[in-house]
Amino acid sequence: MTNDIGDAVSDAVSDAVSDAVSDAVPPVDALDAAWSDPKLANVVYHDWEAATYDDKWSISYDDRCIEYAHDIFDRLVGDHMHLPAETALEIGGGTGFFLLNLMQSGVATSGTVTDISQGMVDQAVRNAEQLGLQVSGQVADVEELPFDDASFDLVVGHAFLHHIPDVDQALREIMRVLRPGGRFVVCGEPTRKGDFVARRLSRLTWRSARFAAAVPLVPNNWAKSSEELEQSSREEALEAIVDLHTFDPERLAAACMRAGAVDVRTCTEELTAAWFGWPVRTFEAAVKPGVLGWSWANFAYRGWQRLNALDRNVLAAVVPDGFFYNVGVTGVKP
Ligand SMILES: C[S@@+](CC[C@H](N)C(=O)[O-])C[C@H]1O[C@@H](n2cnc3c(N)ncnc32)[C@H](O)[C@@H]1O
Numbered sequence: 001m002t003n004d005i006g007d008a009v010s011d012a013v014s015d016a017v018s019d020a021v022s023d024a025v026p027p028v029d030a031l032d033a034a035w036s037d038p039k040l041a042n043v044v045y046h047d048w049e050a051a052t053y054d055d056k057w058s059i060s061y062d063d064r065c066i067e068y069a070h071d072i073f074d075r076l077v078g079d080h081m082h083l084p085a086e087t088a089l090e091i092g093g094g095t096g097f098f099l100l101n102l103m104q105s106g107v108a109t110s111g112t113v114t115d116i117s118q119g120m121v122d123q124a125v126r127n128a129e130q131l132g133l134q135v136s137g138q139v140a141d142v143e144e145l146p147f148d149d150a151s152f153d154l155v156v157g158h159a160f161l162h163h164i165p166d167v168d169q170a171l172r173e174i175m176r177v178l179r180p181g182g183r184f185v186v187c188g189e190p191t192r193k194g195d196f197v198a199r200r201l202s203r204l205t206w207r208s209a210r211f212a213a214a215v216p217l218v219p220n221n222w223a224k225s226s227e228e229l230e231q232s233s234r235e236e237a238l239e240a241i242v243d244l245h246t247f248d249p250e251r252l253a254a255a256c257m258r259a260g261a262v263d264v265r266t267c268t269e270e271l272t273a274a275w276f277g278w279p280v281r282t283f284e285a286a287v288k289p290g291v292l293g294w295s296w297a298n299f300a301y302r303g304w305q306r307l308n309a310l311d312r313n314v315l316a317a318v319v320p321d322g323f324f325y326n327v328g329v330t331g332v333k334p
Helices: 004-022 028-035 038-056 063-077 097-104 120-133 167-177 192-214 225-242 250-259 274-287 295-315
Strands: 088-091 112-115 137-140 154-159 178-190 262-269 326-332
Touching: 004 120, 004 250, 028 088, 038 137, 038 225, 063 178, 063 262, 088 097, 088 167, 088 192, 097 112, 097 137, 097 154, 112 120, 112 192, 120 137, 154 167, 167 178, 167 250, 178 192, 192 225, 192 274, 250 262, 250 326, 262 295, 274 295
Parallel strands: 088 112, 088 154, 112 137, 154 178
Antiparallel strands: 178 326, 262 326
């Protein structure tokens, strides 16, 4: 680990975390400590999740995810930036999903993936090596980035800001490490209203699947065992510790401006696509691996694609931004 917080976190839970990586769920001691410390909770939870993270979220480094990552970047940035960026930094990068796929689409030539979880950084570096990309990895807390002022042309992040205790401090740090004229692009953050609906749909699906799996006398050759389902319920409880915020698009833009950004704009994504996608993913988590097969995967992906097109091309014109599930924001350092 490379900074004070990283060292403190590492010392405090090193034994517990190493157990957590191999165990089915993080050990009770680590969880007890993490309950009152959101940063520690992020390390424990994401270290434990790192090895299976790409599978869990259907993350790949092929055309499907390259197109997805480039598309959300392009909707925010368009032709407002000269590409490729020479020095790109990813914050809360996890296994590298956003930066590695953006690099493959030509957005940057070299990059650094950072995350507060060592397990995630290690996985991101392995992914980058397999893809032959020029990427280094570093453990870093976004509230205290271990980089000099004005180090990067581009800072990107996907689905990380809602985990950060002090969002304003994180945005100030992003602005500090950008060079003047540099741009940040943060995508995939849950909106307040979108998250409210998606979580309820997800919970309803989970309860229905557990109920269907437990009905006596009905053959159950599709659902995971009750122990596995119970474990997944505990995982969901863990997630609740690390998910700290949802965002209102206007307030997020205002926070970026407070941090010193100019040319700030937001873009929201996924309305019906999220109403479809969350229950689908939740149902998949209740089913034994291999049972659903290719036609289900095709149905899930094509269904999401069609609804995403409906959201963008039709509903975006009539439904207020805040109802969509994801918000992205970009801005420039003056
Ligand atoms: C939901 S995951 C998203 C990972 C990746 N960006 C993606 O979209 O697949 C959020 C990531 O943020 C990281 N994270 C949480 N708190 C952080 C902090 N204070 N500083 C840096 N990264 C953090 C977590 O460890 C985790 O890998």
